[in-house]
Amino acid sequence: MSPAARSAPRAAGAADWRDVPIAPVVLFFGPEDFIASRAVDGLRKKLRTQNPDLELTTLDAAGYTAGRLGMIASPSLFSEPKLIEVANLASMTDDFLIDALAYLADPAPDVTVALSHSGGTRGKKLLDALKAAGAPRIECLALKKDQDKAAFVGAEFGLAKRRIDAAAVRALVAAVGANLSELAAACQQLISDTTGMVDVDAVDKYYGGRVEATAFKVADAALAGNGPLALSTLRHALATGVDPVPLVAALAMKIRQVARVHSARGSSAQLARDLGMAPWQVDAARRDAGHWTGEALVAAIKALAEADAQVKGAAKDPVYAVERAVTLIATSARR
Known part of the structure; x- marks a missing residue:
């Protein structure tokens, strides 16, 4: 031996x-x-x-x-x-x-x-x-949680002795995180084709057209109370073939994260452990939570549950259903 x-x-x-x-x-x-x-x-x-x-x-x-x-x-x-x-x-x-x-x-x-x-x-x-x-x-287990995929991205950049900021990690996971081999390839492309700190603009340049990334752009604008941007981004997404289902799913995920941190106390690291989220997700949800009251969150969650059923076949016009949900959320958030 x-x-x-x-x-x-x-x-x-x-x-x-x-x-x-x-x-x-x-x-x-x-x-x-x-x-x-x-x-x-x-x-x-x-x-x-x-x-x-x-x-x-x-x-x-x-x-x-x-x-x-x-x-x-x-x-x-x-x-x-x-x-x-x-x-x-x-x-x-x-x-x-x-x-x-x-x-x-x-x-x-x-x-x-x-x-x-x-x-x-x-x-x-x-x-x-x-x-x-x-x-x-x-x-050799599948990475199902966004925080695990985010850790994977961080490790890929760390091995290459490169840096990527938290928002860029989030955007990259949203854009290509469904498939781990695609996520790894995306990391390698950004490492090879960029210099310095990789930020959201770099991720958007390469992967901004992906369905998941577009969905999260709509969600980010809606939760921040920016109705005109949310609706224009939504209509562009729908016009370029994005299905309403992932759009509603992205909105629902964001709203749930905001609801989980809305009244929570503690450091980002502590809440990340308690809630099963990444620290950067906690920070982002806390920023969004500043635009929301508890009553508005309850109304948004109900509206999204209804929209989810409608875009999955309960309504004749799924496009109208998702537009209505985006409008309700954007107008419920405080600017």
Whole structure:
């Protein structure tokens, strides 16, 4: 066994997907393909840095036939270190389960096996054996909360030694945050194509036309009580093909955030922890809350619930429904 493999941590548990430890066997577990791909790529680069002659082999556990793993892991003529990347553990054959359990009991020297499992309980016997053996487990989970996506953006810029302000992070997540690979690509484009601090104007230049970004522009103007800007932005969005549903969703999310912080006390960091929001979201919601009374918030929430039903089929004219909701919100907010 190589010194690097011997020095790998043996304690079971999740490891950071951005810094995968080298070990005889590593498990990449979870449904987020982008994170899994980046994590496996990071491990591959680490191993190649140690030995440029690394021999790479890929296997599909779903189509695996008996004996392949042992044959590939066996020493080659020149004894080059090996990386065996195995995909589709969630659909593994019985032959793979048998061979993998046997391999785990006696891993080959100078070989790293990277196992990718999309989640669930398929192959539980192997998953339990990996845990018992102390194999590093890399969680590859989807980032569903905006605060997690914001942290992802911050980390991407931090790794590139670049800065992006909080408002720009928020705009970028709003614009492309539905898909993590797109969000990562957007970060890389801004890092490559801009200099200095990345601000909202830079994000708007590249991604301002996205549906989500347009929806949040409408919401921001409405909650600030700027009716003319909210309606003109809304009509432009509708004229360029933006569906009313995400527009209402953006308004509802913003209103809910304002309602949550409206009477709350404490620091932004404390409220972020208590409310499950990012500190910058708390700060933005507090700024908007200054335009609102409790009674106006209740009326806006009711109007948005009605508008949500209407744009999803309860009304013949969803465009009128969203315009009415935007107008009510903008006129209810204090300038």
